[in-house]
Amino acid sequence: MDGERSEKRMNVRACFKCKEYTPIHPGNQVSSELIKKFDFLHFKHPVQTLDKTEIPKNFKVILLVKIGGGFNPHDI
DSSP states (O other): HHHHHHHHOOOEEEETTTTTTEOOTTOOHHHHHHHHHHHTTTTTSOOEEEEESSSTOEEEEEEEEEEEEEEEEOOO
């Protein structure tokens, strides 16, 4: 049963100043690059890695999409 729970868990990178977060997909090179970009965009903000269940309800999910050679933030 613990194995089933751990599969459904997802970590996110959250910025507490902007009230935004982005999902983390371990082992995915593109995801790693996008997390670095998230950290760059939120430089000097209080940023932390959390379980998705710990994110306050007023936070927005931000998806960073790699387009061409750059990154563009898109929110849902």
